[in-house]
Amino acid sequence: MMGILLQTQIVTDSVSSEIVEQKTLSIIKLLSSGGLGGNIIMTTLGILSIFAVYFLFERLSALNKAKKEDPQFIKKINSFISEKKINEAISLCKKTDSPISRMIEKGVNRLNQPIVEIHTSMENQGKLEVNKMENNLTNLATISGAAPMIGFLGTVIGMIVAFHEMANAGGNIDVELLSKGIYTAMITTVAGLVVGIISYISYNFLLAKIDKIVFNMESITSDFLDNLHKSE
Numbered sequence: 001m002m003g004i005l006l007q008t009q010i011v012t013d014s015v016s017s018e019i020v021e022q023k024t025l026s027i028i029k030l031l032s033s034g035g036l037g038g039n040i041i042m043t044t045l046g047i048l049s050i051f052a053v054y055f056l057f058e059r060l061s062a063l064n065k066a067k068k069e070d071p072q073f074i075k076k077i078n079s080f081i082s083e084k085k086i087n088e089a090i091s092l093c094k095k096t097d098s099p100i101s102r103m104i105e106k107g108v109n110r111l112n113q114p115i116v117e118i119h120t121s122m123e124n125q126g127k128l129e130v131n132k133m134e135n136n137l138t139n140l141a142t143i144s145g146a147a148p149m150i151g152f153l154g155t156v157i158g159m160i161v162a163f164h165e166m167a168n169a170g171g172n173i174d175v176e177l178l179s180k181g182i183y184t185a186m187i188t189t190v191a192g193l194v195v196g197i198i199s200y201i202s203y204n205f206l207l208a209k210i211d212k213i214v215f216n217m218e219s220i221t222s223d224f225l226d227n228l229h230k231s232e
Contacts (some may be wrong), residue, residue, distance in 0.1 A: 003172065041154035045147060049195045052143050055136045056202040066099055066133055076103055078227050079226060086111060097180045099129035099213070100220050107169050107224060115229060122221055129217070133210050137203060144199035151192015158185030 069199035073096055086108060093105035106125040107118045162182055 023112070037156060038158065038188060039151060041157065042191060044150055045188070045191045045195050048143050048147050048150075048221055049198070052140060052147075052195060052199040052202065053138045054141075056146065056206070059133075059136055059140075059206050060209075062135075063133060063209050063213065065097075066129075067209075067216070068098065069100065069216070070096065070098075073101065074224065077108070081108070081111070081228070099126070099133070100217055102129065103217065103221060104224060107221075108226070111228070115225060118228065119221075119225055122225075126221065128212075130214055137206060137210075140199050140203045140206070144196050144203055147195035147199060148192045149198075151189045154188020154192065155185040158182060159189065189199070226231075 032072055073092070080086070080092070089108045090105060093101045093108060093150050103122045103125045106121045110118045110121050162185070
């Protein structure tokens with residue numbers, strides 16, 4: 001009796017392991033089960049996701065570098081200007097690699113001009129710096145909008161495949177054949193939404209960081225111009 005129970009248990013375990021293995025294989029093959037159209041859509045979304053992650057970390061690195069600020073920089077610049085050491089102020093700006101230093105340098109180079117001219121030159125340089133910081137953000141925004149649409153395109157392709165199989169099967173509908181089209185429709189939609197959501201969140205996150213840096217640039221520029229006005 002014990003031997004029969006052991007054999008029954010062994011058979012049950014083997015059947016269960018086969019079922020688990022089949023489920024695991026079906027999940028592994030899920031991404032490639034949508035046919036040629038589904039594979040093309042998934043490959044495209046995969047490439048877009050790689051670009052989105054690259055743009056995110058590349059911009060994060062650039063913005064972290066741009067927001068670094070030496071608290072002694074402005075004090076030294078104001079000290080040089082008050083002592084009429086213009087060449088030393090320009091040299092310090094050139095040695096400091098930041099958007100603020102490049103804006104201040106534009107202003108220092110025009111100290112012999114009216115305040116309005118100095119402000120305009122610094123403002124123009126600030127626009128150039130903001131444009132540099134926003135590099136690749138448009139690409140990230142494009143991915144956030146295009147990825148869901150590409151996923152929906154996969155949905156349409158998947159449904160076309162499903163209806164095509166239904167038409168060819170006539171009255172004998174094969175569920176396994178229909179599942180390929182349904183897989184394509186569901187997987188590409190989910191993948192497109194995931195890539196789009198990640199890109200959209202990344203875009204707004206980076207935009208918020210740029211806004212903070214720009215606000216800081218405007219504040220420092222305003223203080224610099226005020227000091228110039230007082231020193232006249």
